[in-house]
Amino acid sequence: MAKKSKRKYYFYAVLVFLILLISSVFYADISVEDLKKEYANEHSKFIEIDGMQVHYRDEGKGFPIVLVHGTAASLHTWDAWTQELTKNYRVIRMDLPAFGITGPNQKADYSIKAYTDFLHQFLTKLNVDTFHLAGNSLGGNIAWNYAAEHPKSIAKLILVDASGLPTNKPQPAIFKMAKTPVLNTLFLYVTPKFFIKKNMQEVYGDETKITDDLITRYHKMALRDGNRQAFIDRAKVDFKLGTKANVDKLKSIQTPTLLIWGAKDSWIPLDNGKRMDSILPNSQLVVLPNSGHVPMEENPEESFAILKSFLNFN
Numbered sequence: 001m002a003k004k005s006k007r008k009y010y011f012y013a014v015l016v017f018l019i020l021l022i023s024s025v026f027y028a029d030i031s032v033e034d035l036k037k038e039y040a041n042e043h044s045k046f047i048e049i050d051g052m053q054v055h056y057r058d059e060g061k062g063f064p065i066v067l068v069h070g071t072a073a074s075l076h077t078w079d080a081w082t083q084e085l086t087k088n089y090r091v092i093r094m095d096l097p098a099f100g101i102t103g104p105n106q107k108a109d110y111s112i113k114a115y116t117d118f119l120h121q122f123l124t125k126l127n128v129d130t131f132h133l134a135g136n137s138l139g140g141n142i143a144w145n146y147a148a149e150h151p152k153s154i155a156k157l158i159l160v161d162a163s164g165l166p167t168n169k170p171q172p173a174i175f176k177m178a179k180t181p182v183l184n185t186l187f188l189y190v191t192p193k194f195f196i197k198k199n200m201q202e203v204y205g206d207e208t209k210i211t212d213d214l215i216t217r218y219h220k221m222a223l224r225d226g227n228r229q230a231f232i233d234r235a236k237v238d239f240k241l242g243t244k245a246n247v248d249k250l251k252s253i254q255t256p257t258l259l260i261w262g263a264k265d266s267w268i269p270l271d272n273g274k275r276m277d278s279i280l281p282n283s284q285l286v287v288l289p290n291s292g293h294v295p296m297e298e299n300p301e302e303s304f305a306i307l308k309s310f311l312n313f314n
Contacts, residue, residue, distance in 0.1 A: 027191050029225040035101050039076070039217065049121050055101035056094035056122070060086030063155070064128050065311075067093040068119065070137025070163075070294070072199070072231065074100030074221050077136065080300030081307070088313045089132075094122060096139070097230070100221050104230035110237050112164075115142045116149060123153075132311065134158035136294060137268065144257075148249045157257040158307060161265050161293050164246055165272050172202060172267055178235035188228050193219050205264030205292035250279045257283040258310040260303055262291030284310075 032053075036044070043057040057075060065085060067078040075093040085091045095102035097118060098110055105114065119142060123131075133154050135143030140162020147154045196219045200210050222228065257280050261273035270287060277285040286306045288295050295303040 027189075027223055029228075030220055030223045031225055032101060032103065035220065035224055038220070039074075039101065047122070047125055049118060049125070050097075051106045052097060052102055052104075054094055054097075054122065056092065057082075058090070058092050058126070060089055060091050062089045064090045064092055064131035066119075066123065066128070066131050066133050067091065068133070068135035068139030068142050069093070069096060069099070070135075070139045070161075071234070072099060072218065072222065073136070073139075073294070074217075076100075076217060077294060077297045079297075081296050081304055084304055084308075092123075092126065092128065092131075096142075098234050099227065099230075101224065103224055104226040104233075108230070108233045110230070110234035112141060112145050116146045119146055120150070129153060130155060132156045132158065134160065134307075135162060136160040136296060137163055140164070144250060144253060147253050147255050147257075151253070151255060154255045156311065157253070157255045158260070158310070159257060159276070160260045160296055160303070161262055161268050161273070162259070162276065163268055164250075165275055166243060167268060167272055169266065169269055172199075175235045178232045188232075191219075191222060191228060196222060202266055203293045204298050205262055205290055206298065209298055247279055250276065251281065253280055254282055258307065259283055259285040260295055260306055261285060261287050262293060262295045262298070263287050263289045264291060265293045267293045 040055065043059050045056055045058060046053045047056065048054070055075070059082065067075070067081065069075060069077045074095050078093050082091045082093065096115065097103075097105040107114075115138075123129075130153055133143045133147060133156075135141070135158070137160075140159040141164040143157060144159055144162060144164060147157045193215060197210065197215050200215060200218065201207050204210055222231070259273055259277050259280075261270050263270050273285055273287070277283050288299060288302055291299045291303070
């Protein structure tokens with residue numbers, strides 16, 4: 001083979017390799033309709049709030065319990081708890097703005113105030129005025145702020161590895177990346193599945209419980225049209241603003257409160273749970289030794305047994 005032909009051959013070989021490499025990490029947005037086909041079901045409903053079509057599920061009968069998920073998650077994180085709770089309760093859960101099928105807030109406002117206002121609008125539209133409220137991580141932050149602002153509405157409060165107090169841990173890598181120029185632009189186009197898996201390995205205490213289906217669901221929800229930009233916008237919000245105000249707000253909550261915390265939580269460590277328990281005037285803390293940041297998803301049976309005892313039902 002002539003030298004010129006060899007160079008041409010190697011050029012095209014390298015070009016094909018680069019195309020394959022880029023295509024392996026480049027992921028286009030997924031449409032809402034495609035996500036609905038795969039992740040909405042017969043219980044899924046949609047309600048308009050602030051221009052968003054909010055995906056939610058309203059299942060079971062009885063006293064209402066509202067479940068609020070955390071950052072980068074969706075209402076599916078509560079699947080196991082919902083299956084048991086619907087035997088005794090009306091269970092309401094939603095995809096928060098910026099996440100799941102609901103997608104971005106048109107105003108790109110992801111402050112805690114915006115989220116608590118959203119939750120109030122959502123529940124008002126559903127005519128739900130008295131209920132139990134549970135939240136994980138960001139959802140826990142929303143939940144305790146809501147309880148402070150609407151004390152007569154909440155019968156019992158459940159906080160699962162809730163955020164809202166400063167930690168002694170460095171910010172997770174995914175948040176640092178979302179705040180870093182160039183890297184966050186790259187995130188809009190290059191969101192490989194292994195990146196989602198690595199993130200989940202930080203969240204779970206036991207990596208063996210991270211299934212391919214779980215990674216795929218989180219990955220596809222991240223790729224929902226507009227969600228990657230929404231994640232970047234949300235990551236820029238400093239939820240630690242007014243730390244003293246947060247402490248004062250926590251002190252004001254008289255609602256009976258259950259704190260469930262994973263001892264292996266690397267995002268919001270157990271020390272935060274202990275501090276939150278010491279601040280809240282009417283709380284109890286239960287620690288799950290083998291759980292990470294999402295005990296209701298990672299160890300649903302163990303965490304649900306604690307919830308069941310707190311709610312006093314058989």
